[in-house]
Amino acid sequence: MLVASVLCKELSDAEILQKSLEDLDYFSCIFERYERQLMRYILRLARMPEQEAQDILQDAFIKIWKNLHAMDPRMKISSWIFRIVHNETISWLRKRNAFGRGALLSWEEKYDDMEMPSFAEEERAGLKEQKVMDLLNDLPFAHREILVLRFLEELSYEEISDVLRIPEGTVATRINRAKKGFARLATEQGIQFEL
Amino acid sequence: MERSKQLMAQIRESGVHPHPKWRFVLVKMLRTAGFVLCVMSGAAAFSIVLFAVQQTDFDLLGHMGHSRMEAILALLPLLWIVVSVLAVLVAMYGIRYSERGYKFTLARQFGYSAVLSILLGTLGFISGGARVLEHTFDTELSLYESIQEKKVRLWMAPEEGRLAGRIVGVDKEVLNLQDFEGNSWKVHIHGAFVAPIVELEPGEEVKVFGNKSGSAEFLATDIRPWQGFGHPLHHANGR
Numbered sequence: 047m048l049v050a051s052v053l054c055k056e057l058s059d060a061e062i063l064q065k066s067l068e069d070l071d072y073f074s075c076i077f078e079r080y081e082r083q084l085m086r087y088i089l090r091l092a093r094m095p096e097q098e099a100q101d102i103l104q105d106a107f108i109k110i111w112k113n114l115h116a117m118d119p120r121m122k123i124s125s126w127i128f129r130i131v132h133n134e135t136i137s138w139l140r141k142r143n144a145f146g147r148g149a150l151l152s153w154e155e156k157y158d159d160m161e162m163p164s165f166a167e168e169e170r171a172g173l174k175e176q177k178v179m180d181l182l183n184d185l186p187f188a189h190r191e192i193l194v195l196r197f198l199e200e201l202s203y204e205e206i207s208d209v210l211r212i213p214e215g216t217v218a219t220r221i222n223r224a225k226k227g228f229a230r231l232a233t234e235q236g237i238q239f240e241l
Numbered sequence: 242m243e244r245s246k247q248l249m250a251q252i253r254e255s256g257v258h259p260h261p262k263w264r265f266v267l268v269k270m271l272r273t274a275g276f277v278l279c280v281m282s283g284a285a286a287f288s289i290v291l292f293a294v295q296q297t298d299f300d301l302l303g304h305m306g307h308s309r310m311e312a313i314l315a316l317l318p319l320l321w322i323v324v325s326v327l328a329v330l331v332a333m334y335g336i337r338y339s340e341r342g343y344k345f346t347l348a349r350q351f352g353y354s355a356v357l358s359i360l361l362g363t364l365g366f367i368s369g370g371a372r373v374l375e376h377t378f379d380t381e382l383s384l385y386e387s388i389q390e391k392k393v394r395l396w397m398a399p400e401e402g403r404l405a406g407r408i409v410g411v412d413k414e415v416l417n418l419q420d421f422e423g424n425s426w427k428v429h430i431h432g433a434f435v436a437p438i439v440e441l442e443p444g445e446e447v448k449v450f451g452n453k454s455g456s457a458e459f460l461a462t463d464i465r466p467w468q469g470f471g472h473p474l475h476h477a478n479g480r
Contacts, residue, residue, distance in 0.1 A: 048242070048245060048246060048249065067259065070249065070252065070253070071249065073248075073249070073252070074245040074246070074248065074249055077244070077245045077248055078242065078245050081244060081245070100244065103244075104244075104247070104248055104251065107248055108248075108251065108252060108255075108257060111252055111257060111259060112257055112258075112259055112260055113259070113260060114259040115259055115260060115261065115262040115264075115265050116260070116265045118340050118341070120341070207343070207344065211343035212343055213343065213344055213345060213346045214344070215346060216346070
């Protein structure tokens with residue numbers, strides 16, 4: 047029997063993982079807490095059928111379960127979880143040899159059942175979400191992943207550093223380059239930003 | 242909720258358990274040990290590089306018939322420089338893939354690895370450990386050419402104006418010298434520069450610049466101590 051969501055809400059990430067070691071059912075709390083965000087993240091990184099994204103997420107959480115004791119207490123648990131999901135997605139992409147090539151599903155099909163993500167900066171700039179996602183998908187993977195993490199998932203530089211395992215200075219440099227790449231692509235496609 | 246049930250069912254059915262903590266602790270310890278080993282190797286190699294530089298006769302550069310680049314390459318302890326660099330690179334790799342090592346820039350990774358090796362290597366050199374280590378390589382590895390052997394090889398070139406050996410007798414302005422291959426030479430020292438530290442006494446080991454004037458005669462222009470300045474010990478056979 048899974049743990050009631052009321053109980054889950056009272057517990058921190060660390061408490062949930064600790065309790066999971068005693069009672070596996072508590073592990074479902076951490077899955078439910080991050081499922082939506084992580085599914086959204088996977089689908090933003092790569093266009094794929096939702097079922098495949100689910101498979102990636104399940105595989106990632108099994109990996110998280112297996113490596114519970116490897117968790118670095120100095121890192122935020124959410125960053126660690128993001129890192130594992132990120133790596134699983136990359137592995138999937140490598141296997142499918144599908145970096146930035148071809149759309150398996152349109153964005154409408156993917157987002158039908160999901161709550162629309164919030165785009166803090168982009169909403170303020172008045173960009174249409176569809177155009178942003180299309181532009182992101184046309185970017186090189188390295189640029190796409192960093193923009194998704196920073197502006198769509200709203201992770202801090204430190205968290206991105208932990209997810210991608212790069213220095214924070216490199217995070218800043220990559221974000222800068224990615225933004226320039228995004229702006230250049232928008233100009234090439236004749237897309238104007240409304241500020 | 243449905244998906245979390247699926248996940249729990251999958252975990253239960255597959256019988257997957259968290260890897261034991263000791264496994265991660267062991268991996269961490271092995272990584273640390275690997276890093277320490279790299280730093281120590283780099284330090285050992287660097288200490289021998291310092292020793293080699295100390296033993297090197299840079300004044301040979303002006304006297305060798307080869308090009309300057311060839312001369313420099315002949316004098317440099319290339320093997321130990323390569324070992325030092327490799328050790329630093331492997332140590333950097335160890336830092337990069339440690340738990341928090343990704344937080345460091347490439348420059349910092351290099352800095353930590355190199356500085357540790359340089360500091361420890363310098364200590365090793367100052368304490369005399371480099372000489373002992375180098376001698377151990379020389380005695381244990383037949384293929385290894387020691388710094389001293391290299392030095393003897395460079396100096397045993399009378400045709401090219403270089404000679405070295407032990408003074409066996411002094412007769413006014415002629416030294417009786419036995420070179421490191423056991424050959425006897427008469428070295429004429431009239432007008433030659435004699436380094437202040439050289440006493441020109443029997444038993445002393447010296448290196449001589451000059452010109453070969455006969456089958457066993459040499460006109461000296463420059464006489465210096467075998468071990469270079471500041472070395473009070475002169476060992477037999479140039480070692």
